[in-house]
Amino acid sequence: MEPLYLVLVINLIVWIGIFSYQFYLGQEIKKLKEQSKLTDNRGQ
Amino acid sequence: MHKIWFVFRKDLLQEFNTRYAFNSILLFALITLTAVSFAIGTYSASDEVKAALLWIILFFSAMSGLSHIFVKEEETHTADTLKLLAQPYQVFAGKLLFNFFLLIVLELIIIPLFFVLMNFEVDSLPLFLLILLLGSFGLAGGGTMVAAIISKASAKGALFTVLSFPILLPVLIIGIDATKMVIQPENSASVYLSLQTLFAFGMVINTVSFLLFDFVWKE
Amino acid sequence: MLKLIFKIFLFLWLSAVIIGAFLYAPLAKGLGEYTRVLYFHVPMAWITVVAFLMSAIFSIFYLWQKNLIFDHYAVVSNQFGILFSLLATITGSIWAKVSWGAFWNWDPRETSIFILLLIYLAYFALRSAIELPDRRAALSAVYSLLAFVTVPFLIFIIPRVYSSLHPDPLINTEAKIQMDGRMLLVFMGALAGFSAFYLWMFTINKNIVQLRSQFEEKEF
């Protein structure tokens, strides 16, 4: 493979990694937020 | 107005009794000056290097003593009494005046010594003194404000230099630059620009400090 | 649902920017293969500025409203500011190595970003030295505003003392963007994409901080 494409692929992999991590983090936070709402409601 | 004077005089009297800030500043300056003078020798340094050295000595000596003014109020627990006696801006003005006075005294002692030890010569003495005066104005303003901030924190001494260095860096850079210019006679037009910037910087940092001091003092 | 579409769109958008930077955009004259750093370096620097600006605004809000949540937001912005300024410094320094010949030579831009880093590292040093949350919030907000007003001065002075090799800012004095069409397309795409990505990252962290302060409240 040409170095240019190699670098491109590495870049894309890094980008996919960062994106998936952000995405995962976003979903987790969403879950936690819903949970905290539920406990709030139960408390009232 | 007389409250400002009261705070200033109180600090001055205390300082006169203990001479804590003054001794530490002056000794720091003397030690660095002699160290530099030994290491470089009298004739080998160029004028540019001397200008930079002068400001570095002044700057770091100021760093070693300017914080004392607020730290001592916290350590002796007199800050609360002072809060009852005067408005925040009066306290700040008094302390600022004191730190400014401290810097001027330091310069009165160090500058002649620097001239003698480093074989330093300037082309225009009044301009040089004006640079020092405006530089001290900025240094005192920023230094007093950072001192107020760190007096509420732990690890005060180390923190003071860390916090004030980036803020007061403009004074250091313009001061060195302007001092280089007064050494040579042909650059006088640029010196006025430097003076203008030093003055503008002093005004800005002092105004911000006056505005924000309330928030620090009430904490 | 709309958010999910936005995220997928953002993913495709930035992937297209990366592919575009490598395959579509032409190489700049005199820069050769290094041109591609441009599409990553400038957005990083841009986000750094946005992050520090946001932190200054949050600091003002804190002093005004005394709500600790603004202090948390300011901290998050500052952390991102430091992260992105480090990224901008690293990409910039690699670029400087290949085009000017040295990783670091105190060019004005290098000096100003270095001072920014000093200021905000000092900000975190100050925070770590204060115990009480209210006091920590107020003092660090004051410090960050105090530092913020001195930054313009550094920006005027430094180019005078050291001359710059850095290319003119894109929006230069003639208010013209001097860039090849295809490069401009990728460049603007990168700028928009990274800004959107930053906003997303910031929102996530904002939510984390909100949740954390909620939990802390419950404990008391």
Add this chain to the structure above:
Amino acid sequence: MNPKYIVGGLIIVVFTVWAAVSFNSSLTPYVSIKEAKERGDVVQLKGARLDQGAFNIQTNMFTFQLGDEASGEQIHVIYDGPKPGNFDQATHVVCVGRYEDGAFHATDLLVKCPSKYQEEGTKI
């Protein structure tokens, strides 16, 4: 809103702008060839690049001609070091050093490349 903050903010803005204007209007750190010859101390000399320059391996010196765009004056620059990598693309060169014995002795060369992001091969 407390009038104190308005007045204070105004003072800050006015003085910042005042300082900014003074710097933008008049000062460049560079001098012309004529000035460099007169001053004889360390200056930053900016001029147009006139030739490719030549590197002398024995003395490890790089020499080239620098021209002044306004007056057409030329000066011989001697740089103590290798030829900078992107020298041939440069339009302007900033030389840090001093004028001595008929030539400008540079300690640093700063190469200003055209900052236009154009495709390779196109004319600016």
